[in-house]
Amino acid sequence: MSTPVPTPTQTAASLARGVTATGWYIATSMVFFLLGTVAVWGLVVLIAREGWRNPVTLLVYVVSAVVVVVATVLLLTRYRRDGDLDDSDRPSWRRRFLSLPVIAAVLASIALGVVAGSALLGAALVGATLCLVRWGPGIRWRGVVLLEIALVALWLLEQAGPMPRSDAFVLVFFAVVLPMTQALSLWSWDVVLELDRARRTEARLAAVQERLRLAGELHDLQGHHLQVIALQLELAERMIERDPDAAARQIALARTSVDEARDGTRALAGRFRGVPLPDELANAADLLRAAGLAVALDVAGDAASAPADLLGPVIRECTTNVLKHGGGAWARLGLERVGDVWRLTMANDPGPGSTIGSGAGLEGIAHRIGVAGGDVASSRDDASFTLVVTVPADGSAA
Structure with a gap:
């Protein structure tokens, strides 16, 4: 055994x-x-x-x-x-x-x-x-x-x-x-x-190396298929007047190559989505620090077991919103397990004229989390904007 x-x-x-x-x-x-x-x-x-x-x-x-x-x-x-x-x-x-x-x-x-x-x-x-x-x-x-x-x-x-x-x-x-x-x-x-x-640094470096490897594979995959598709379509263009049937066969082969490229890209994307949440949060903190914000990061020790397919897109969406619409000086990221749920907290101080917290981004997050049985709560005052996302500990994207 x-x-x-x-x-x-x-x-x-x-x-x-x-x-x-x-x-x-x-x-x-x-x-x-x-x-x-x-x-x-x-x-x-x-x-x-x-x-x-x-x-x-x-x-x-x-x-x-x-x-x-x-x-x-x-x-x-x-x-x-x-x-x-x-x-x-x-x-x-x-x-x-x-x-x-x-x-x-x-x-x-x-x-x-x-x-x-x-x-x-x-x-x-x-x-x-x-x-x-x-x-x-x-x-x-x-x-x-x-x-x-x-x-x-x-x-x-x-x-x-x-x-x-x-x-x-x-x-x-x-x-x-x-x-x-x-x-x-x-x-x-x-x-x-x-x-x-x-x-943890070694694990993050391993994740970066894996992403670079995936990027290289994606480049090779797309480059190969695009070259084949270009040749097949060029051949079809030359043959369409002299031999329409042969041109149609080349177009069909090009369509097959497109399907193969799409399937290969989807497989690679699936492997990319496997990035653990601690790495997602660390990357988000690095991006915010690079933008000049003072960032506090508080991640539970067992955060790697949290549902990355649910919370990963939320982290990326919120990080993008802070960079584009925040305009403040600090941000706080946290992930902890409370009973049977995971709680993700992202807060920042909205700068003058900030539009963070409005728009379709939050609605999309709330919809995805709601479908999985989670909850999204946001609050805003003059000092800060806070987003709290809770999802079941055993949850996953539908």
């Missing part, structure tokens, strides 16, 4: 799920290590040093710890989202470092250090927070090395303080290892993303 061989679409979807699972594992590990650090220090501050007797100390420590953990989750979410953007589309350094989660986490970390009576804890938490911000190549690791040296120096200074010798090693271990753990985890996540990006 033979073992089924997975299709390229199934393989891509499986790899995408693996990347997503790896991301969740890394993020969860980072959050749990942070929780462990805060909890261990909390036990010393609130129990061993009887901090629980002071309600203000207890409240400040708990609230600050919650703020640090929540801000870390938000920063990890943003870090993962920004990883799929080009450098030109990522937020500026001001938006990265002066964002609310970063400021809240830094202030809460300082508060934890003050309540715990340890500059070591505060510095470690601040450093761990700053690790979650995207830096330039090599900057994060240089910063971590300097931070570790500073943490060891702070630990040596605090040895003369009130920290009990029995719990010093455990506390110092968690405080010193926390920033390094965050940096190592993010480095491993960046490596996974880079490998996945290389895999």
Whole structure:
């Protein structure tokens, strides 16, 4: 009994799920290590040093710890989202470092250090927070090395303080290892993303090569048949007065050649329509960026299994409309699976005098999607035009 061989679409979807699972594992590990650090220090501050007797100390420590953990989750979410953007589309350094989660986490970390009576804890938490911000190549690791040296120096200074010798090693271990753990985890996540990006680039290049091959085949097919048809019609033209029957036979042969060319072209077109939707969306984003728009692309990992024969024409039609009638500065493309349906979202800011959203294009899209059991919804205001197309997960063009 033979073992089924997975299709390229199934393989891509499986790899995408693996990347997503790896991301969740890394993020969860980072959050749990942070929780462990805060909890261990909390036990010393609130129990061993009887901090629980002071309600203000207890409240400040708990609230600050919650703020640090929540801000870390938000920063990890943003870090993962920004990883799929080009450098030109990522937020500026001001938006990265002066964002609310970063400021809240830094202030809460300082508060934890003050309540715990340890500059070591505060510095470690601040450093761990700053690790979650995207830096330039090599900057994060240089910063971590300097931070570790500073943490060891702070630990040596605090040895003369009130920290009990029995719990010093455990506390110092968690405080010193926390920033390094965050940096190592993010480095491993960046490596996974880079490998996945290389895999997707390789798949796109393979698709481009396939298109070039199809274009060459189409050129050869059409060139051969057109040359034959031209010769047959020229022969018929010369023979039509001397031998009408022979001329008619040549015309019939030319008609046969036309049918063969049409059938061959249809077969090639059918192979061309097999382009996966992630490639369609990536190509659309490249076209829009080439036109000067800032493009945000959000594609589900298993998007290759979405019905390309339904959504592919929609993507091409909408991209054409944005280029011809949009006139704005940005566009957003997204494809995700929600339950039993796929949801395609395309949005842009219509420029002054834009006519996007009107005309027969949307009506044609709505008709095709409606026949397949899907739905099309559009909305427009002064700031944006949004088109949302939903189709059944197992749908296909009629």
